[in-house]
Amino acid sequence: MRLGVLLLPEVGWQVAQDQWRMVEDLGFDAGWTIDHLFWRTLRDGPWFSTFPWLCAAATATDRLSLGVLVTSPTFRHPVLVAKDAIAIDDISGGRFALGLGAGSAGAGDADVIEPVLPARQRADRFEEFVEVTDLLLREPLASYNGSYYTVKDARNFPGCVQSPRVPLCIAAAGPRGMRLAARHGDAWVCCGPVDLAAGGTPELFLTAVQEQSRQLSRECTAIGRDPAALRRILVLTEMADPLPRSVDLFVERATEYARAGITDLVVPIPRPSGVHQGDPGLLAELASTALPLLRELSSSRETT
Template sequence: MRTGVLILPEKRWPNAVHQWRTVDELGFDSAWTYDHLSWRGLQDGAWFSTFPVLTAAACSTRRVTLGTLVTSPNFRHPVTAAKDAIAVDDISGGRFVLGIGAGSVGSGDSNVTTKQSFSRRERTDRFEEFVELTDKLLREPVTTHHGAHFSAHEARMIPGCVQRPRLPLAIAATGPKGLTLAARHGQAWVTVGPTDWARGFTPEECLESVTAQVTALREACARVGRDDADLDRIFVVTDMAGDFLKSPKSFLHLAELYALAGITHLVVHWPRGEGIYAADPEILHRIADEALPAAREL
């Protein structure tokens, strides 16, 4: 089991750099941030652009994998997203993962660039085309594509990715089409558990949901002739999954449950001082000291 930390891009860099360096120095496997223009209940607070933040993080860390959880077609275009991803991959020395998802109308920025709210079907269709075109852009030096939602005319991606044949894609999905995309194009799959957050779920229900999703992913891999063991299976922890940051003992207990469910990579949020994801600011140090070695054996 690998463990990562998700850092919200809400602090000015002189303050944020400490977070990224700490994750790197404590020995966590990965460090991520959301790719939004603003986000939910924090939409009127400070929020910085994702790819510049990850570029700065790449220059300030030495070993940790960096990535987006997740980039979406709501306001990104595959050509510019791929170009940015190649740059971060280069600057980081091949430590970048591009997470991609369909996006959510509840995130707070889904219609900032269009004034249009896409239906669930439209988001799914755009997501599918976004993933397929991004995959092609990251593999080929020049790409031309004219699709239903995105176009690229002789889009040049030179010199290409440091990682070959391209940098990894982490596909966030729970539905049949999305899981098929993950099986065909992903090096990792991402879930946050139940998608209807407003309903409320117990930790037991969250675990059951993730277990069922892992099973569905394996079935999708079988349909396309893919070994599901090839995919890193990432669970981004939310409050409904239980209190992973209560103590190292709590973290390890819950990590064991999710390892049994088929998860290979846990991502917890950097403890904030108040509000969402609030926790003891020293807990990551304690988890690194007391739980990470055992977690890696799961």
């Protein structure tokens, strides 16, 4: 099992570059960030654009895998997403992964650009968003004609460093999204229960992860794809107690997630206050104690 860290683009680069280097130096496998115009209770504080921030992270690190969890069609066009992904893949030397999600009406910044679509139309748009982004990253010259996106002769030279393209990590919780992940994804992104705002317990979080992982395996099997072909990335939210005081408890829960098929865990970088508040020394403790144990965990994928 791999362990990554979620960093928020909320601090100036003189501070942020030290955070990224710390995550790499501690031995974590990946550094991730999110793609919003603002986020939750941090809406009135500093917040930087995701893709330039990741470009800078690529130059500040040498080994760490980098990625976004996730970008969405809420305020992104696939042509520019593909261009940015190709650039970061080049700058990082092939260490970039592109996470894609449908966007949520409850994300906070979903209503910045109107119209705000109902759930069914967001799902329709997301399907096109994934299809055309996949196409653009694979083909040096691409066209697409859909209900939400029309692309004519988009030029994508020189293309991705990674072959056949940068990995696509598809966020999904329901059957339709799972089918999309099974068709186009190199990885599936899970955040636990659909309604995170409703609250819950780590046990309920685990139950949701188990069921969703089984659903993904069923969707893969239905189209003749090996369920083991997709990595399964779990972003630990407050419901999952992502910054536990006990490393032993963290490893115990990671073991349960591995049994549910999870291959990658993502923990937030501890913040001094508010969301993700925690002891800044926890990452060093996880790196020295939990990382070696997690690397021994093998994921299993239930299909029933």
